Every structure is written in structure tokens, then in C-alpha cells.
Amino acid sequence: MAVKEFPHHVGIIMDGNGRWAKAKSLPRSKGHVQGLQATKNIVAHVAKSPIPYLSLYTFSTENWTRAQEEVGALMNLIATHLKAQLPFYHEYGIRILHSGDKHRLSKQIIKDLDEVEAKTAHHTQLTLNLLIDYGGRDEIIRAAQRVLAQELALNQESLRQHLDQPSLPDLDCVIRTAGEERLSNFMLWQSAYAEMIYIKTLWPDFTPKEFDLAMTSYQNRHRTFGGE
Template identity: 55%
Template sequence: MAEENLKIPRHVGIIMDGNGRWAVQRGLPRYKGHEEGLKATKNTVKAVSERGIKYLSLYTFSTENWKRAQEEVSFLFGLIRKHLKKEFDFYKENGIRIVHSGDISKLPIEIQNDLKEIINDTRDFSGLILNLALNYGGRDEIIRAISRYKETKDKFPLTEDNFKNFLDVPFLPDPDLIIRTAGEKRLSNFLLWQSAYSEYYFSDVLWPDFSEKELDDALKDYAKRKRKYGGMG
């Protein structure tokens, strides 16, 4: 568990990277890495909830992931569909509310329906708010937000504060901390608008091996930082 009195971020985003490499290193097919990664995801969601973090955004499937082999994409969607509704008891037990970022219209219809259902079924849960970034890209979200603004009847000045109302989950606060695994040090189109002043933590651990210790290491590192938001230190 995290140390008592540790400065805890309100919103954490995680770029879950390294499933495929984890499998390849072990001479296994890539889908095995995704299966193990899913276990790490569930454990991390529970650990984040236990540490009092209010919001968690997980980069589940990006707009760029469509470029992968069709077999892998199909397996990923099958895995997502299998577990979206299956985990309802887990969400209920831990009070987890599901929300979604991304272009839902481009997802397979079965996943669209399951996603809408789990969002509706968990809407009154008062614990961790889990944002699934599924078919998500930061640039795509900004373009879609601009389109939504242009469709509004009442044209008011497009300020930063107003613009946020047209993002996929308007009430979601900007992420305080973004964690990326597998040693990569880039955003990969994740929460581009929201992450302007986020703190970043990069871990060499491949996602299937991400543990509570890794999470706590990231939280301890975050707690040491002084956030200035462009002001004087």
C-alpha cells in the first residue's frame, strides 16, 4: 500500500505498453501478452482505487492500433468484449464507475452496445471513475470537439474553459500524473489537450509485470515534485 500522508494525484493516466514484447521475450504468441496485460490492468485498477485516487484513464486501444495485424486487432476486441460486462461484479464490489473516451462509432457494434451498457449500469457508483480510452487519439478528440462546438446553436467565444465542455468526458479533470511502461518516453497521442501540465513517470517494466510496487514507486516520485504550472518556483 502507498505510504500514509503521501500526496496523491487526483487523476492518473496510464499508457499500458509492452504486452507484445513481454510475450516475444518468452517465446509466446503476442496474444498471450495481451491476456497477461489484462490481469495487470485489473490488479492496477484495484490498487489505484485503494489508494484513494479518484480518476484513472487507461489507454486501452488507440486510433493508431488499427494499423496492427488484423488477427491481433480481432483478438484485442474479443478480449475487450469478453471482459467489459464480465467484470461488472468487480466494478460493483469496488464502486467503480466506467466512462469512455474515443470515437465509439468506429468500434464493432457489439462493443459499442456493451460499452454503453456498462457505462449505464455503473453510472451511480461513487468510487473510482475509470475512463477507458478505447479507439482514442488525442488529435482525433480535439477535431471531434471542434466539430461539436461548430454544431452548437449558441455560438459563444471558444476559450480554453469552454472548449473543455466539448471533449469526450468534460467533467474529467486534467491528469496530474501520466505513467508509461516498457521504457518508451513519448505520449503517443494520449490526452494531448488535457496533459499540458501533467507530470510524467516512465517505467522500464513491461505492462504485464506492472505491480503495486511499480505503482507506488510512481506515486512516491510524483509526491516529490513541485508543480508550478508555468509560475515561479
């Protein structure tokens, strides 16, 4: 029987900003700016839906290897928009969480992340998990290190409780745009039984209507979690 309810936790690999810019003969940074607007549109849309959790692959551990100019532009976007979006988060009742390793982030970004998390902690409409300097393998290693540092038995439950955001449920579905069909180190632990939805649209052109079509695809699938 197909699933008819909405997923509890959706993850999105927001791919295609660079290709969008290249197709228009624009700098890659322009693609990221346009992608940010698409992100805001989708977040607002999800906040008005029954979906309580959304995780966005904002900046991966592998993204540091990109050209310095592009990395700088991405970090600047993050730095200038974290606190600037507070009125938006308050308007839509969005709680902000961060997943990832903060050690390579600037002191200002870390400060802003902490402040935004604190100032939105009371919101309950949507929990938005921003993956910044995040890698799935890296998260699992860091979780294991936390378990061992506390001299606990290393098992599935103890590791889960020491992930970056242990309060989040596992992913029900993962959407990836731009036609690529791989996880790219995205929430490897949490996506163990996620439904994968691949979409050809480049992220800056991804719309709430296409998100709804992805949700229809999810609702028409039969989930067994290995039981059949």
C-alpha cells in the first residue's frame, strides 16, 4: 500500500547553482545568489505544509576544495543572510538548527549561528536544519569520538544519540535537483531508508510546484523498511 501522509523529515541536496550560472554566462556566485532565493521560496512553502522537519545541504566538507573565489562568495552569502533572515524565520515560525563541524567556519558565522538558533528555539512550525561544513562520514566519525570520549558502549543507539542533531528523526525522503543521482555524503546515517527523488531541474529554477510533485511521488511509494 502506498504512503499517503506527508513525510516527517525531508532532506534536499540543492544542486545546480553553478550550471545555472554557466548556462546564462554568469559568474558561479550569481547562481548561488539565485539559488538562495529559491531556497527561501521552498522553505516558506514547506513551513506552510504539514512537514515538520527540513534539512538543507548548504555547504559540504568537500566544498572547501572549490576555487577560493567561489568558497569566499558562499561563505559571504552565509554570513550576510543568517541573521538577516531572522524576521523571515519569526514570520513563518521556523526553528533553526545547525549540523556540521564549526572549526573551519569564521568566528562571525559561528556567533551568528548560535544567535539564530537561540532566537528561534521557541518556534514550532518548522525545524530547519542547515548543513554547513557538513559531511555524512565526518558526522559519524565525530559521533563515534563523542561516544568513546564518554567511555560508553559503541552501538547504534549510542551513536545516534551523539549525532550533530540527535533530536531529528531519520529522513523519510531526499530530493536532489540538477539530474544527479547520488547522495554525495549527505546525512548517510539518517538516510538509511529514505526514499530518493531525483529531479532534473537546476536548483535556482526549482519551484514550490515541483516540490509538491516530489511529495506526490513520495506518497505514491510503498515503504517496507526491509520488512518485505
